[in-house]
Amino acid sequence: MESLHHDEDKRALRRFLRRQRQALSQHEQRLAAQRLCQYLKTLPEIRRARRISLYLPVNGEIDPMPLLPWLRxxxxxxYLPVLRPFSTNTLWFVAYRPDTPMVKNRFGIWEPDLRFSAQQHNRLPAWALDTLLVPLVGFDGNANRMGMGGGFYDRSLSFMHRPGPSPTLIGVAHACQQVASLPVEPWDVPLQAVVSDQGGVRRQSAAHKKG
Structure with missing residues (x-):
């Protein structure tokens, strides 16, 4: 029964946080995106990245795309995440260039066209990216993330639970999406930091917390 309540609580919190960000006006959204990108430009993980994954926002997600001209x-x-065909809730990471053909996917999100994405030279395995900017629904002061519930990033980045090359993961969100604390599931792939329009929080290592 406890697990059932836990799932219901998560769903309710997800609905509440989605309403929070959808209540922001277009002007507030634009300002927040500009502030977010100013903070992102100061991060060493962004400044040293040569291969980076962004995303195109939907349903009030904060917009990381003002970073694009600076990156170019x-x-x-x-790179952009693309729904991987014939695969349950996993992503490809596909090159986003000025001439990349774009289409809307089943969630109404723009992404590189499947014919373009299917060509291997147009995409990278996730482990070969330097930094990923990851959208989220909620976060807490230890950079724990609540996603949309589909598990797309957790499945696509599950290799990070094992030793080997891996990218830096930075969650991005509106400041109004921060909560006191979030439950951590065993399959959650940890973020190094979360950046909002009002600054950032970094994951505390277990050793750091003990000290």
Missing amino acids: KRNVEV
């Missing part, structure tokens, strides 16, 4: 100027390769 620095000759950073930019």
Whole structure:
């Protein structure tokens, strides 16, 4: 029974946080996106990245795309998540160039066209990216993330639970999406930090917390 309540609580919290960000006006959204990108530009994980994954926002998600001209100027390769065909809730990471053909996926999100994405030279395995900006519904002061509930990023990045090369994961969100604490599930892939329009929080290591 406890697990049932836990799931219901998570669903209710997810609904509440989605309403919070959807209540922001277009003007507030634009300002928040600009502030977010100012903070992101100061992060060493962004400044040193040569291959970075962004996302196109939907349903009030904070918009990381104002970062694009700055990244292009620095000759950073930019990738976008694409729903992987014939695969349950997993993502490809596909090159986003000025000439990348775009279509709307089943969630109404723009993504690189499947014919383009299916060509292997147009995509990278997730482990080969330097940094991923990850959308989220909620976060807490230890950079724990609540996603949309589909598990797309957790499945696509499950290799990070094992040793080996892996990207830096930075969650991005509106400040109004922060909560006191979130439950951590065994399958959650940990973020290094979460950045909002009002600053950032970093994950505390277990050793750091004990100290």
